[in-house]
Amino acid sequence: MIKTENQAEDNKSQQALKKPASAAKKSAAPKKEEPKDAKPVATTVAAAPIAEVLIEPEKLDVEKDVIKEVPTEEEIVKEFKKTFDLVGWQPKTSIGKKIKSGEIKKIDELLDMGQKIPEIGIIDALLPNMNIELLMIGQSKGKFGGGQRRIFKQTQKKTPEGNKPSFATVAVIGNSDGYLGVGYGKSKDTLPAKEKAIRKAKLNVFKIIRGCGSWQCNCKTPHSIPFAVEGRCGSTRIKLMPAPKGKGLCIQPECAKMLKLAGIKDVWSKTWGQTRTTTNLIQACVAALLMLAKTKVKAESYEALGMKSGGLI
Numbered sequence: 001m002i003k004t005e006n007q008a009e010d011n012k013s014q015q016a017l018k019k020p021a022s023a024a025k026k027s028a029a030p031k032k033e034e035p036k037d038a039k040p041v042a043t044t045v046a047a048a049p050i051a052e053v054l055i056e057p058e059k060l061d062v063e064k065d066v067i068k069e070v071p072t073e074e075e076i077v078k079e080f081k082k083t084f085d086l087v088g089w090q091p092k093t094s095i096g097k098k099i100k101s102g103e104i105k106k107i108d109e110l111l112d113m114g115q116k117i118p119e120i121g122i123i124d125a126l127l128p129n130m131n132i133e134l135l136m137i138g139q140s141k142g143k144f145g146g147g148q149r150r151i152f153k154q155t156q157k158k159t160p161e162g163n164k165p166s167f168a169t170v171a172v173i174g175n176s177d178g179y180l181g182v183g184y185g186k187s188k189d190t191l192p193a194k195e196k197a198i199r200k201a202k203l204n205v206f207k208i209i210r211g212c213g214s215w216q217c218n219c220k221t222p223h224s225i226p227f228a229v230e231g232r233c234g235s236t237r238i239k240l241m242p243a244p245k246g247k248g249l250c251i252q253p254e255c256a257k258m259l260k261l262a263g264i265k266d267v268w269s270k271t272w273g274q275t276r277t278t279t280n281l282i283q284a285c286v287a288a289l290l291m292l293a294k295t296k297v298k299a300e301s302y303e304a305l306g307m308k309s310g311g312l313i
Helices: 002-028 041-054 061-065 073-080 094-101 121-126 190-203 253-262 278-294 299-305
Strands: 131-134 153-159 162-174 179-187 229-233 236-242 267-272
Touching (some): 094 121, 131 190, 162 190, 179 190, 179 278, 229 278, 236 278
Antiparallel strands (some): 153 162, 162 179, 236 267
């Protein structure tokens, strides 16, 4: 019994010696100070997959140059629908000076003489109620040709430096009363392209001859065209034929916009060739409208067909 008691005392003394050593280790552990800038391991592990997600796949050179966001037609037209200041206008040509002084009061005085319009301020002064329309000649990027139609036609030029995109658009102006102008503009950006197109459209204003040449109507009012005309551009041909009142514009939608601004309400049409090329179809339609003025008509037919040149008001 004595031995066992002595052994128990020895074991208790050994345990007492071990306890302070372990307590010292526990107390020493929290004394370690971590740097303030140190980040936990969990954040670095979580950041790795985020970085992988943000990495975008490389795009082809063609996809990088394609501009998807294009201003709408309403935004563009609002910029140019501003009141013309005749007092502050400073003409640069002799014709412009005569208009500002009041010697020339109507646009017919210039167009009847075959005079070209030298500056756009002449149209703004003599035809202030002209409306602007941008035609849908382009198409956005889409699979199998399913892209949405838009007013800008984008093309690219391959060079050693890379792809150089350019934009083209067609502008039409008219007062819906016998005056029409069409312009084509092309530039490296959308804003200069539309400015060129509108400026050229104002310089290309011409008169439209209207009448009623349909045997089904014979109302002698200028709601259609007096006789059939034909125009051509490239392989595209279009024929415009007079239609009775109430028939509407039976023609391609972009050409219908142009005829509406010219003041024509009813017409039939027939086309040949590659009509999917919208720019050629528009130029062919303009050529057909110009044939109305070039065709010689007897004086007797003017009253029978109800022909009117230019505006009625």
